[in-house]
Amino acid sequence: MIAPAHPLLSVERLSVAFGGLQAVSNVSLEVPSGAIISLIGPNGAGKTTLFNCVTGFVAASSGRVCWEGTPVGGLRPERAASLGMARTFQNLRLFGSMTCAQNVRIGTHRLENEGLLGAVLGGLAWRGRRERMERIVLEAMAFVGLEGEADRPATSLPYGLQRRLEIARALASAPRLLLLDEPAAGMNPSEKRDLAGLVRRIRDRGVTVLLIEHDMPVVMDLSERIYVLDHGELICEGAPAAVRSDPRVVEAYLGKA
Amino acid sequence: MRAPAIRRLCLAAGSLLSVVLAAGIGSAGPDGGPIRIGVAGPMDGDQGKMGQDILNGARLAIDECNGRGGVLGRRIEIVEGNDQHDPRQARQVADRFLDAEVVGVIGHFNSDCSIPASDVYAEEGVVQITPASTNPRFTDRGLDTVFRVCGRDDQQGRVAADFVVDVLGKRRVAVLHDRTTYGQGLADAFAVRLRERGVEPVAEEGIVQGEQDYRAVLGSVKPHNPEVLFFGGIYREGGLIARQAREQGLAATFLSGDGVIDQTFVEIAGIEAAEGSCFTFTPDVRNMPSAAETVRTYESRFGELGPYSIYGYVAAQVMLEGIRRAGGVDGLAVAHVLREGTYETVLGPLSFDDKGDTRSAPYVVYVTRGGKFVQHTGLDGRPLAGP
Amino acid sequence: MADFLQQTVNGLSLGCVYALLALGYTMVYGILQLINFAHGEVYMVGAYAGILAAGWLVATGSSGLLLLSCVFLFAMAYAAVVGLAVERIAYRPLRDAPRLCLLISAMGVSFFLQNAVMLTQGKGDKVFPQEAYPAFLDGVIPVAGATIGVKQVLLVSSSLLLMAFLRVLVLHTRTGRAMRAVAQDRVAAALVGVRIDRVVSMTFAIGSALAGAAGVIVSLEYRQVGTTLGFTAGLKAFTAAVLGGIGSIPGAVLGGGLLGLTETYTARYGASEYKDAVAFVLLIAVLLLRPTGILGHSQAGRA
Numbered sequence: 001m002i003a004p005a006h007p008l009l010s011v012e013r014l015s016v017a018f019g020g021l022q023a024v025s026n027v028s029l030e031v032p033s034g035a036i037i038s039l040i041g042p043n044g045a046g047k048t049t050l051f052n053c054v055t056g057f058v059a060a061s062s063g064r065v066c067w068e069g070t071p072v073g074g075l076r077p078e079r080a081a082s083l084g085m086a087r088t089f090q091n092l093r094l095f096g097s098m099t100c101a102q103n104v105r106i107g108t109h110r111l112e113n114e115g116l117l118g119a120v121l122g123g124l125a126w127r128g129r130r131e132r133m134e135r136i137v138l139e140a141m142a143f144v145g146l147e148g149e150a151d152r153p154a155t156s157l158p159y160g161l162q163r164r165l166e167i168a169r170a171l172a173s174a175p176r177l178l179l180l181d182e183p184a185a186g187m188n189p190s191e192k193r194d195l196a197g198l199v200r201r202i203r204d205r206g207v208t209v210l211l212i213e214h215d216m217p218v219v220m221d222l223s224e225r226i227y228v229l230d231h232g233e234l235i236c237e238g239a240p241a242a243v244r245s246d247p248r249v250v251e252a253y254l255g256k257a
Numbered sequence: 258m259r260a261p262a263i264r265r266l267c268l269a270a271g272s273l274l275s276v277v278l279a280a281g282i283g284s285a286g287p288d289g290g291p292i293r294i295g296v297a298g299p300m301d302g303d304q305g306k307m308g309q310d311i312l313n314g315a316r317l318a319i320d321e322c323n324g325r326g327g328v329l330g331r332r333i334e335i336v337e338g339n340d341q342h343d344p345r346q347a348r349q350v351a352d353r354f355l356d357a358e359v360v361g362v363i364g365h366f367n368s369d370c371s372i373p374a375s376d377v378y379a380e381e382g383v384v385q386i387t388p389a390s391t392n393p394r395f396t397d398r399g400l401d402t403v404f405r406v407c408g409r410d411d412q413q414g415r416v417a418a419d420f421v422v423d424v425l426g427k428r429r430v431a432v433l434h435d436r437t438t439y440g441q442g443l444a445d446a447f448a449v450r451l452r453e454r455g456v457e458p459v460a461e462e463g464i465v466q467g468e469q470d471y472r473a474v475l476g477s478v479k480p481h482n483p484e485v486l487f488f489g490g491i492y493r494e495g496g497l498i499a500r501q502a503r504e505q506g507l508a509a510t511f512l513s514g515d516g517v518i519d520q521t522f523v524e525i526a527g528i529e530a531a532e533g534s535c536f537t538f539t540p541d542v543r544n545m546p547s548a549a550e551t552v553r554t555y556e557s558r559f560g561e562l563g564p565y566s567i568y569g570y571v572a573a574q575v576m577l578e579g580i581r582r583a584g585g586v587d588g589l590a591v592a593h594v595l596r597e598g599t600y601e602t603v604l605g606p607l608s609f610d611d612k613g614d615t616r617s618a619p620y621v622v623y624v625t626r627g628g629k630f631v632q633h634t635g636l637d638g639r640p641l642a643g644p
Numbered sequence: 645m646a647d648f649l650q651q652t653v654n655g656l657s658l659g660c661v662y663a664l665l666a667l668g669y670t671m672v673y674g675i676l677q678l679i680n681f682a683h684g685e686v687y688m689v690g691a692y693a694g695i696l697a698a699g700w701l702v703a704t705g706s707s708g709l710l711l712l713s714c715v716f717l718f719a720m721a722y723a724a725v726v727g728l729a730v731e732r733i734a735y736r737p738l739r740d741a742p743r744l745c746l747l748i749s750a751m752g753v754s755f756f757l758q759n760a761v762m763l764t765q766g767k768g769d770k771v772f773p774q775e776a777y778p779a780f781l782d783g784v785i786p787v788a789g790a791t792i793g794v795k796q797v798l799l800v801s802s803s804l805l806l807m808a809f810l811r812v813l814v815l816h817t818r819t820g821r822a823m824r825a826v827a828q829d830r831v832a833a834a835l836v837g838v839r840i841d842r843v844v845s846m847t848f849a850i851g852s853a854l855a856g857a858a859g860v861i862v863s864l865e866y867r868q869v870g871t872t873l874g875f876t877a878g879l880k881a882f883t884a885a886v887l888g889g890i891g892s893i894p895g896a897v898l899g900g901g902l903l904g905l906t907e908t909y910t911a912r913y914g915a916s917e918y919k920d921a922v923a924f925v926l927l928i929a930v931l932l933l934r935p936t937g938i939l940g941h942s943q944a945g946r947a
Contacts, residue, residue: 055835081837093832095825106825110837112818173836301767303870465917467876469866472654473911473919476647493769497866505650506784506791524771525868529782 006069008033008208009054009085009177014063016046016053023049025232026063031177036199036209038219040243041229042252047212048090050229051179054210055087056080081110086175088166090182090212094154100165101150104137107172111136140168143205144198160191167198177208184215196222220244228252291334292327292586294319294576295354296569297347297364297374298389300339303493306521306563307366311388312337313559314569315363317551318577328581340370351377359383360586361579363572366565368392368410368438375403382588384595386576388568391515392442396612402592404613406571406602408539408620410439413514414446414489416620417537419638421485422454424622425510425535431460431483433474433498435490440466443514444489459483466494472501483509491516496525503530510535518623518630519564528628536623539604541632542567548603571602646789651912652905657796657865659904660803664858665881666888666896667810668727668851674827674891675847676739681750682730683855684878685757689726690856691770691869692761694719698776708778715776716802719860720853726757727852728845736841754874762871769870772863781864799861806857807897810850814893819846827891880923887927889940898938902926 009031016024024046031037039047052058054065056075064071067083086107095103112133141147144164149157154165163183170178180199184192196218203209213219219226220240228236228243230252236243243249296315298308312335319333327333336357338350347370354362355377361384365371371390378385379400386404387395393411396403421427430451434444441463448458459481464474475498478486486502486509488495495517502511503526511534518536526534542548542562551570555562576591578600583590599608608616624633635641665687672680697718701711734749783794814820825833826843834840862877863869880903888899906926910919930938 057831057834077831077834078837078839081835087835089832089835093829093835095828095832097828098824102821106821106833106838107836109818109822109825169836301762303769305767463917469862469868470654470658470908473651473908474916476651476654476912480647493868496868500867504782504784504791504793504795506786521769521771521868524774525769525866527777527782527867528774 007031008068010066012064015061016049016058017061022232027234029227031208031210033208035224036203036222038211038213038223038226040219040226045229046232047229048181051181055085084176086170086173087179088170088181088183092162092166094162094166096155098154099151100146100154101137103154103165104140104169104172107169108133108136110173136172140172144168160187175207178202179210181212182214184213184218192218291332293334293336293357293359295336295338295359295362297338297340297350297362298366299342302341304342307565310563310566311366311569314566315573317555318570318573322577328577340365342367342370344369344373347374348377355381361576363388368395371395375400378402384588384591386572388572389565392438396614402588404595404609406575406615407568409614410443411446413537413620414443415450417447417512418450418454420622422456424640427484428456429482429484430456430458431478431481431486432458433462433464433488435466435494436463439516440489447487471498472505475502475505475507479505479507485510485512488513492519492522496522499526499534500530523628531625531628534625537620538623539619540621547605551603571604574602575600649788650790651908653792653796655905655908656901657800658908659901660800661858661862662881662884662903663897663900664803664854665877666885666900668855669882669885670890670893670896671847671851675844678746682753684874685754686723686727686852687855687859687877688874689757689761690719690723690859691863691873692765693722694860695770695772695863699773702773702776711776712778716857716860720856723856724849724853727848731845731848758871769868772867806854823847883927886937887930889937892939895937895939
């Protein structure tokens, strides 16, 4: 197998400032295709801001984001999605008044191509397409373990399953990179184990994963490489074992002894 | 903050205007300068056509007069006032006319506007001749300065009621009006005369002006099976009512007054629903040899003659002649000579009674045939002889 | 009984117009939480566009149903373009500004449209050309003593058709799904690749097209329109949307129908001068019992 010339996603000397507050400063990282990469750090370290910047929700003040080596400037969320990024949120963002299947179906949005006229005329005619989309929805739900829940209102699911539903919605858009923001938050140990298994299976179906997570066992277990942020700066990067023993990381998490 | 800026702008525009006006007045002087005549009415909006018709009629008379060298050796100038058929606006127009030192006013169109404005004019001794306001109250309040060259609603309502009894021979009559001074006044005068003639209206209802849907009101009239549907109001509502009555299966003859007799009525009602509807109005000036030339000039200059165009013309004719006979621009003197003697107009000789109404009130009935209004009765109230 | 049936039909046909307009209010509110006060003016513009188109088409010699369909299409397209332009010029630059700015912008737009039409089309009323008006519309169908106009049947059914079409569009097409997604959570929708600006544009286009159709319906129904047409109708339709539950599409239809019937019944069996008062009392009563309107959802569930 020939290694691709460029990582799927690379972030180069990226900074994000909100007014005077430097949320992310000068961070560089690489997410090679097919990997599970983690981003850790204490609360307020700038992890979610970095996610938001990569997915086009906030603008970078300097630095750049490259997709397969090509800089993508002025990224907007829908553009990020069309490149093949999908993400979940730290606090769930499901469409509350829709059923599970409808939520996942929204995820297929970018797969369907429908012009203005198509929306009016073809929307009904393309039975075949509709069936194909519905298959994708069912497959994504089955993949995260939500088979049989299609017609249930999304918000009636237990919390852990809502997280999975959000993952299913992200997967339905057939992403190449999945950004998961604290997917294990609020889960019990056995749910966390299941989640870790799910993330691995996602990677195994060819979707690269960039993960923000607080739960150390999960991170250490899953990640090939870990980036550690503190106060918006990258303080350490490397393989799990190396990161675990790095004094800077210990200090950042536990404070100075 | 925008508002103060706008206010400043208005103030600036206002003061500029008054400077201009003051300059104009300064140059006018007591004699030698132009004599200003105000022409007021709704100049835009849904009744804008009426105001414009009057303005055009007055303009024609005044231009002709200026062509002959004006009055008392002075040119006549028109000051235009748009009252937007709003009584408050009408008073403002009146105040503005006084600021411009007009000698007389031709207007307004709506009785609702003519009446409040007449108080302002009377106070300053400015002669007001309305070409169109037919409400009795306009001249019934004992003011010295008010005149009208058109008829009165009670005369009009009377003619309409007599027409129902004598010509149509119907006895089931429903009366609708638009609650305005004009509309309700006309409907009341009609109903009073009907009762005098021994006919009790089967229903009397008011409608709200400016709406589009009058089917519900017509629904409450329908069970009384009226043979005649009288409406006191303006053409817009008249057209909608005639049309919706037909749609609701009401077969009654639509009868209304001078506020409705306009081509727009036919356009709104549609030719079918308008067919056979009757109106009280003044005799067709086109049939009057005395008016023929004026009508021709008017139409070549302004397009089709409106229902009140000629009254705008006559009002101006009378006003200018009054000034000439008074030998000056003092309003009370002009008002005094207007009550004396007879005035030759394109509608024939005209004289005013003490109230300021014309001594002869010409109303006849028109009927709609194929979308056109055809004079149906003569001044004697009898159907005209065959065409 | 016949009279009641008659009034019901009258009320429903009035209600259909309110409903078509209320849909525009409710859709835009659902997506942007904006009360598009210029919507009534878009409806007025649609009515004028329809009348102008009818005049041109008559000159080309067409008539009947073909002409009517063309008039509808033209008015809807014209209104849609106006709606798109309004959104683009007056709302989009202010999307992240405080709500009040949008509201003021909306009022500015409605004054602008009213005056633009007055300047270009004249101050007086505009009448649907007699020659373009298909005679069969004036036919009546006697039903149990009531006279039901062919026009009313046609207008109610075409309104219902448009509403059904909208329902299919919203529930079963990609655009509709995107609209619902944006209405619920703009951020999450953007995340899955929904182009927010496009969805907002589509919403304005569809809502405005419905208003254009309502404009044609009204000019056929009453023959006559003026530049102030949009003001009261807009207010009524907005009331209908709130009554049914703003943001809810079935609510807009229900609210429109209810308002039309209430007004008509009040004018017929109560007093015509109180019909607006009664309509607003109804609104207040419903809002006291159900602050979100009859079919409205509470906003608390929003993420």
